[in-house]
Amino acid sequence: MEKTLILYEGKYGHSEKTAKILRDSLPDARCLPAAEAPEGLDDVTNLFLVFGFLAYDTAQVLKPYLKAHQEELKDKFIGVVGVGLAKQALPAFLKIIQEPMGREADGSWFVMGGYRIEQLTPEDKELLEEFWGKRGVPLTDQLHFQEENVRCIAEEIRKKLEL
Numbered sequence: 598m599e600k601t602l603i604l605y606e607g608k609y610g611h612s613e614k615t616a617k618i619l620r621d622s623l624p625d626a627r628c629l630p631a632a633e634a635p636e637g638l639d640d641v642t643n644l645f646l647v648f649g650f651l652a653y654d655t656a657q658v659l660k661p662y663l664k665a666h667q668e669e670l671k672d673k674f675i676g677v678v679g680v681g682l683a684k685q686a687l688p689a690f691l692k693i694i695q696e697p698m699g700r701e702a703d704g705s706w707f708v709m710g711g712y713r714i715e716q717l718t719p720e721d722k723e724l725l726e727e728f729w730g731k732r733g734v735p736l737t738d739q740l741h742f743q744e745e746n747v748r749c750i751a752e753e754i755r756k757k758l759e760l
């Protein structure tokens with residue numbers, strides 16, 4: 598039986614939501630926050646990494662975990678699901694997560710996430726105000742997450758893995 602583990606890491610809830618929809622849409626799948634990732638990965642066939650694009654805070658828990666488990670990752674299917682605002686950013690963030698894996702992912706997907714200004718930490722608010730300010734755009738809520746997009750990705754994954 599194929600066993601699927603989905604590890605997620607984010608800050609504003611969209612990576613968690615994405616991981617939970619994937620879990621509910623894939624057979625024999627479980628999902629955990631990266632901070633609760635299991636010690637060993639022996640019983641895992643397919644590993645999915647779901648993480649938000651968060652500047653200095655990106656995959657801070659996943660990266661050392663992957664580095665410590667490089668040997669075990671060699672024979673698994675690894676799927677990366679990046680959660681952000683710009684799909685063009687996926688290749689750069691894929692590099693960030695693949696480096697500690699010591700190998701390439703077998704598949705990658707992008708999910709539109711977002712944030713509410715009221716949820717942002719002061720550091721993130723300042724960083725985003727500067728980012729948007731340079732483009733002459735005020736900082737506004739970004740609410741682009743759609744469950745349906747994640748269900749479509751789950752369907753693609755099921756077909757790809759023949760689950």
Ligand SMILES: Cc1cc2nc3c(=O)[nH]c(=O)nc-3n(C[C@H](O)[C@H](O)[C@H](O)COP(=O)(O)O)c2cc1C
Nearest residue numbers: 607608609610611612649650652681682683710711
């Ligand atoms: C500090 C910060 C930096 C971000 N940088 C990027 C970025 O470089 N590219 C992008 O597409 N989205 C960027 N975003 C948008 C986030 O990826 C988006 O809010 C996503 O939903 C975060 O995942 P989470 O909801 O699981 O925390 C950034 C958001 C924050 C707060």
